[in-house]
Amino acid sequence: MVLDQAIIEFDKVLRTLFSPARSVRPVPGGDLPDGALSDSDRGHAAALMRINHCGEVCAQALYQGQAITSKDDQIRRELEQASTEETEHLAWTELRIAELGGRKSLLNPLWYAGSLAMGLAVGKLGDRWNLGFLAETERQVEAHLKGHLDRLPGEDHKSRAIVAQMKEDEARHAETAVGLGAHDLPAPARAAMKLMSRVMTGLSYRI
Numbered sequence: 001m002v003l004d005q006a007i008i009e010f011d012k013v014l015r016t017l018f019s020p021a022r023s024v025r026p027v028p029g030g031d032l033p034d035g036a037l038s039d040s041d042r043g044h045a046a047a048l049m050r051i052n053h054c055g056e057v058c059a060q061a062l063y064q065g066q067a068i069t070s071k072d073d074q075i076r077r078e079l080e081q082a083s084t085e086e087t088e089h090l091a092w093t094e095l096r097i098a099e100l101g102g103r104k105s106l107l108n109p110l111w112y113a114g115s116l117a118m119g120l121a122v123g124k125l126g127d128r129w130n131l132g133f134l135a136e137t138e139r140q141v142e143a144h145l146k147g148h149l150d151r152l153p154g155e156d157h158k159s160r161a162i163v164a165q166m167k168e169d170e171a172r173h174a175e176t177a178v179g180l181g182a183h184d185l186p187a188p189a190r191a192a193m194k195l196m197s198r199v200m201t202g203l204s205y206r207i
Helices: 002-018 039-069 073-099 108-123 127-151 157-179 187-206
Strands: none
Touching: 002 039, 002 108, 039 073, 039 108, 039 127, 039 157, 039 187, 073 127, 073 157, 108 127, 127 157, 127 187
């Protein structure tokens, strides 16, 4: 049983990092025209979408770690449902990066490993703190995506549609976590999360 579960979890890692992600929902903005973008705008947009893709890689690892350690069946189901939507985000950003002529981050395995370890560690603190970490993560991601809507070229309608839908989904995930009884994280923990996010986004924009 333990071996079977370990194989399943390892398969999740491989599929996230090395297999094309799939989406049940249509890609947001898929029917919109591709705006006229300069080479510099395309490069900038691709780099921003690479950051968003990295964020979804981290989300997969966080949800995986938290689901493994959760002792509440309902919470585990909610984490798995949110993870499914994050997989769609992974597919959308991956597709858009390719359309813009960009590439995924070379550091994705590192981001995954760190996020999985963090998810496992937070899950050990108990389900309420587990949910609190999830809620805060989603709030920070929502704010991050709002910033990207401000930074993306105005003519890049497809990327903007994807980011807008992702922002809406992340807000809903945070609300779900709060509804399940999430504890508010202390200010130092929230600040540390923001600092780690800045490091990840700064590196992922370039590498």
